[in-house]
Amino acid sequence: MQVFIDRIRAAIAAHSGLDAAELKIESPRDPSLGDLAFPCFPLAKALRKAPPAIAAELGEKLTGDLEGISVEAAGPYLNFRIDRGTLAAQVLGTIQEEGEGFGGSDEGSGKTVVLDFSSPNIAKPFHVGHLRSTILGATIQRLHDALGYRTVGINHIGDWGSQFGKLVAAIQRWGDEVDLEGDPIRSLLTLYIRFHDEAENDPELVEAGRAAFRELESGEEGEVRATWRRLTELSLAEFDRIYQRLGVSFDHVRGEAFYEPYLEPTIERIRASGITEESEGALVVRLDEYEKGAPPCLLRKTDGTTLYATRDLAAVFHRWDEFAFDRCLYVVGSDQRLHFRQLKYVLRRMGLDWESRVEHVDFGMLSLPEGKLSTRKGQVVFLEDLLDRAVEQAGAIIAEKNPDLADPERVAEEVGLGAVVFHDQKRERVKDVVFDWDEVLSFEGETGPYVQYTHARLASILRKAVEKGLEAAELAPESLAGLADSGELLLTLGRFPTVVRSAAAEAEPSIVTRYVLELAREMNSWYANHRVLGGDPEESRARLALVRGAKIVIGNGLRLLGVAAPEEM
């Protein structure tokens, strides 16, 4: 697709003297007008002529310049139509050649992207609120992988901070009353809630919590540290089960505690740059020169212990020192926008030019119809419950619609998880979400299973073609002329690499989701109106080539999103 755009740009540039790279080529609103369009408005000022006149003149000059592309002026627009055989051969040829790699490129080779995502807190249940960071982060990593970047996915586990002092204190007091080994997450949650309830009227308990965190941070290898270690191990084992099911993995699992040895050097590094000051007994960096009313960044509390921001600063320095990244993406909820702005301001005040490479890939907050998520109030949906229900429902539909399916359990897992994972990437990241069971568990319309179904049907057609001994046509313009009425679909297929590129650049998986939905919709409509097998053999072979290409692209899109592309369902 890009080759046609490049050729058009070059031709226009040759006749207008404009820079080819700056020419905006777009799609006409009405596909019957053409495949690509160039609006002539931007030329009007330079040439001191009316856009329609420019279009007409330019159209005249371009005619004949572009082999396989016809030109037509329509008002102020110049519309281009690519010969269908040429288009089909180019698009399907590229797909066939690149296969699972189609959509990717090597534009990122030599560049490194660090991604911080998922990052759940130890001792808390993994619920639907944690799903977005995990899924979005994993997809953004795959998008960059596809573009040839070296990627480093880091799970920045929340395993440090004063809440662990509280937890340790609670375990010391009531640890015998719960089944810590048997049901760790639930037990820890019970203890955490109890701590907060009782701490309100028990200053001694509060102090015990503080003391425990001080001991933890002191590095002393005592009982507190041993307890904290055990907590971490128990929680990680639970998280791993979920990651495995979702097919998510990390290059590094580094809790906040990992950066513990770097805390003091980090504080020194910032202090050495001369931007720190004492304020009310705490060590802070003022940031209001960048933003009116921006609160200062606290590096050290009055009691000498560090904060979240200190640890994140230590982490970002460590990552820079280790990876010298070109991008460092934090896939973290929008409730932490201020935190990341502060983080970047500190780097900016230190005069570090790589500050702009650090990006907060924020996403909207999830709530339930009855209000905010609250583990303590029981207002949560546990992720495993959601996944189980989705899979169960997929299983029920399979039993009804396709009882002879070979491996129904596996496919139910693929489709059920597909629905959940796809749904979480459907809208723009920034949008807040109200969790709705019916919406997530829907398998019709703009859903993962709809796209998977399209893929499975294309696979089915290809299987049947093999049975009949039909082969796809040679990918040459002459043999693909039968696809003359399938231009829109070919254009959509050809657009995929652009989709992948902008989804990665904007760290926006929904661009891929929307694309894959559009392609599935067009494909469904197409094969409802175009019989692939059983007609004229030449036509069948050409259409088979299109089916093969579409199946590859849909499969690639789904895989980028972390959704399985079943051959049958």
Place this chain on the structure above:
RNA sequence: GCGCCCGUAGCUCAGCUGGAUAGAGUGUCUGCCUCCGGAGCAGAAGGUCACAGGUUCGAAUCCUGUCGGGCGCACCA
């Protein structure tokens, strides 16, 4: 109070970073299984792009203000 984000069909969302007549899904209504898989296809209906100004050849898109919603605002993470 201050800051950031969001506001498009009844509902959930797109709208290609300023271009041609604002599009999907869902819900409602209507058709389509002697035909490659009906988790599907085709059609009808549904709009003051929150509101008011501004910028220019042109604004859902950019700027300002108002209203509504979300999130955040020094010793939590």
